[in-house]
Amino acid sequence: xxxxxxxxxxxxxxxxxxxxxxxxxxxxxxxxxxxxxxxxxxxxxxxxxxxxxxxxxxxxxxxxxxxxxxxxxxxxxxxxxxxxxxxxxxxxxxxxxxxxxxxxxxxxxxxx
Amino acid sequence: xxxxxxxxxxxxxxxxxxxxxxxxxxxxxxxxxxxxxxxxxxxxxxxxxxxxxxxxxxxxxxxxxxxxxxxxxxxxxxxxxxxxxxxxxxxxxxxxxxxxxxxxxxxxxxxx
Numbered sequence: 001x002x003x004x005x006x007x008x009x010x011x012x013x014x015x016x017x018x019x020x021x022x023x024x025x026x027x028x029x030x031x032x033x034x035x036x037x038x039x040x041x042x043x044x045x046x047x048x049x050x051x052x053x054x055x056x057x058x059x060x061x062x063x064x065x066x067x068x069x070x071x072x073x074x075x076x077x078x079x080x081x082x083x084x085x086x087x088x089x090x091x092x093x094x095x096x097x098x099x100x101x102x103x104x105x106x107x108x109x110x111x112x
Numbered sequence: 113x114x115x116x117x118x119x120x121x122x123x124x125x126x127x128x129x130x131x132x133x134x135x136x137x138x139x140x141x142x143x144x145x146x147x148x149x150x151x152x153x154x155x156x157x158x159x160x161x162x163x164x165x166x167x168x169x170x171x172x173x174x175x176x177x178x179x180x181x182x183x184x185x186x187x188x189x190x191x192x193x194x195x196x197x198x199x200x201x202x203x204x205x206x207x208x209x210x211x212x213x214x215x216x217x218x219x220x221x222x223x224x
Contacts, residue, residue: 004154031210042116042200042214043155058211090154094210099143101212103154 003027005106012110013081021107022075023091032074033092033101034058034066036085042094043090081111097101116201116215124221131188133218135201136181140206144177144184145212149198158186158199191222 004025013019023032030051035043045058047066055068063085067075078085091104119134135144143162147155161168161177161184170180174187188195198206198219 027166035214042202042215042216043212044214045211048211092155094211096210099204099210100145100157101155101210102157103147105154106152108152 002105004091004102006089006104006107008107009105010108012112014112015082017046017081019078019081019109021089022089022108023074023076023104025091025102025104027074027093027095027102028071029093029095029102030071031094031096032068033090033094034074034076035090036060036087037090037106046076046089049109053072069074078109078111083111085109088110098105116203116213117198118201118215120218122219124223125191127193127217130220131191131195131220132198133186133220135184135215137184137201138141138182138183138201139223141179141207142206145202145204146173146175146184146186147200147214148203149200149217151197155200156183157173157201167174173178181195188218188220190221193222193224196222 007022033048034046037043049055049068065077089107092101094101116137128130140198146158149155172189177184198217200217202214
């Protein structure tokens, strides 16, 4: 089983709809991250969480919100989706000691 | 704005040849990491080099870091078709923060 899972893997939605992307991990890591990737570009950080009570905005948090329901679960919400939020979304985890991040398989989101 | 810029944006070589990718960044770093992404999938960590290190090896990978020039290179020796992927450098600016800033990536194609 994968260490970092994301659901759904693909989603098509309409402008104005609320959508939630979910991430779960079995690595036991405290730190979790949400990134988005646009075609031909690197990843940009949306939100990150160092533990259940510590949530921080990243580079591009406008239009997004997150919830850290437990150490293993970190959800990303788009309150009112817009077409320029069409992208590939990745969740990642890390632990304090290795500085290495472990990525989920991604969610491909299309907003029409 | 992205911290890292990678060069070239795309590279196509024959199987068995060496591939070199470069990454330049703008500000002081704690460490620099390289990740691989197969088409549309999650990123996989390859190697991490800390600011006080100049060179690291891992199998067929060799990474160098020149902090005076704010640049790093990734060398893949004896390339294989399975090395076809996008390669991203990511900089970690503050020790313990683990907030990575990604470059836009180099698309590597290995021709059989």
